[in-house]
Amino acid sequence: MRNYILRDENAVYYECGFSCDNEIFLKLSDEAFFITDPRYTIAAKESIKNAEVIEANDLFKAAREILRKKRAKRLFYNPKEWPLEDFRKISEKISTYFYPKSNFSQKKRIIKTQKEIELIKKAVHIGAEAFDEFARFLQQSGEGKNEKELFFEISAILSKKGEYDLSFTPIVAIGENAAKPHATATKKSLKIGDLILVDAGVKYRRYCSDRTRTAVFGDHITFKKEQRFKDRKIQKIYDIVLKAQEAAIKAVKPGVKAYEVDKKAREVIEEAGYGKYFVHSTGHGVGLDIHELPVISFKDKETILKENMVFTIEPGIYLEGEFGVRIEDMVVVTEKGCEIL
Numbered sequence: 411m412r413n414y415i416l417r418d419e420n421a422v423y424y425e426c427g428f429s430c431d432n433e434i435f436l437k438l439s440d441e442a443f444f445i446t447d448p449r450y451t452i453a454a455k456e457s458i459k460n461a462e463v464i465e466a467n468d469l470f471k472a473a474r475e476i477l478r479k480k481r482a483k484r485l486f487y488n489p490k491e492w493p494l495e496d497f498r499k500i501s502e503k504i505s506t507y508f509y510p511k512s513n514f515s516q517k518k519r520i521i522k523t524q525k526e527i528e529l530i531k532k533a534v535h536i537g538a539e540a541f542d543e544f545a546r547f548l549q550q551s552g553e554g555k556n557e558k559e560l561f562f563e564i565s566a567i568l569s570k571k572g573e574y575d576l577s578f579t580p581i582v583a584i585g586e587n588a589a590k591p592h593a594t595a596t597k598k599s600l601k602i603g604d605l606i607l608v609d610a611g612v613k614y615r616r617y618c619s620d621r622t623r624t625a626v627f628g629d630h631i632t633f634k635k636e637q638r639f640k641d642r643k644i645q646k647i648y649d650i651v652l653k654a655q656e657a658a659i660k661a662v663k664p665g666v667k668a669y670e671v672d673k674k675a676r677e678v679i680e681e682a683g684y685g686k687y688f689v690h691s692t693g694h695g696v697g698l699d700i701h702e703l704p705v706i707s708f709k710d711k712e713t714i715l716k717e718n719m720v721f722t723i724e725p726g727i728y729l730e731g732e733f734g735v736r737i738e739d740m741v742v743v744t745e746k747g748c749e750i751l
Contacts, residue, residue, distance in 0.1 A: 425460075605733050651725055660747075663747045695721045
């Protein structure tokens with residue numbers, strides 16, 4: 411693919427090492443152009459080495475002028491990046507044919523470089539340390555705190571008071587609220603013996619981490635995978651989910667289709683009689699975006715796993731009005747299997 415146009419910040423950053431909230435990136439054969447407004451010109455010129463920085467008040471007009479000058483006949487674009495009005499502005503009064511190709515940047519980034527894997531490992535390490543610190547906070551001060559207060563606390567712990575950006579809005583869910591896979595924080599308070607689900611991540615040099623743990627709140631709370639609940643039903647469900655995650659992780663290796671990994675997790679849960687309560691895919695790619703390719707789903711019959719793909723393994727069971735359990739780790743595909751990050 412020699413000619414393409416990008417607007418998504420992470421897609422642009424991947425190409426040239428810089429991005430902002432008002433930009434157009436053009437790749438035309440061996441030339442590249444980063445178009446932005448005067449607010450970002452200096453920073454762009456300091457950071458970008460492989461593209462010409464073009465300052466413009468009208469980015470669409472500047473891009474059209476470059477396309478005319480370079481006589482670009484065909485240009486690939488991701489239609490998901492372009493609102494209809496913006497696409498009209500970039501494509502009007504120009505002979506260049508805009509060829510839609512969804513997610514081409516995400517497909518380009520699906521296999522991570524060794525440098526990217528190291529950055530992701532660092533993000534995962536920072537996130538794991540934050541989980542441990544949050545567990546210590548819960549042990550000392552968590553009793554009686556509501557989900558909104560706990561959400562505020564883990565956000566502060568993850569970011570180290572602003573040193574790091576968060577990968578996404580954290581989830582802190584207690585008891586029956588954990589039955590909502592993407593629960594929002596409420597005023598439900600934490601009590602001894604409660605189930606608590608935490609899903610959170612942090613960015614390191616723009617690369618994301620993502621982790622979920624389900625734990626029992628008590629005097630010695632940890633977010634290790636070994637959990638012992640007094641409630642037999644919760645323990646049963648927790649053990650099923652953990653077994654499903656282990657089965658999926660064991661299935662990961664080069665040459666395996668993505669849906670087969672999902673199938674291994676789903677089979678464990680279905681055989682236990684809870685298949686209809688596993689309501690999402692088994693995993694998703696992680697990198698500059700928190701949700702990237704590949705998607706570890708029964709819907710994807712085409713994607714074949716390759717070495718250095720990075721994604722989550724996160725089966726779950728959600729019982730409305732009772733509780734939910736999800737266990738999530740990130741893995742990288744290795745030569746003969748995978749490494750849990």
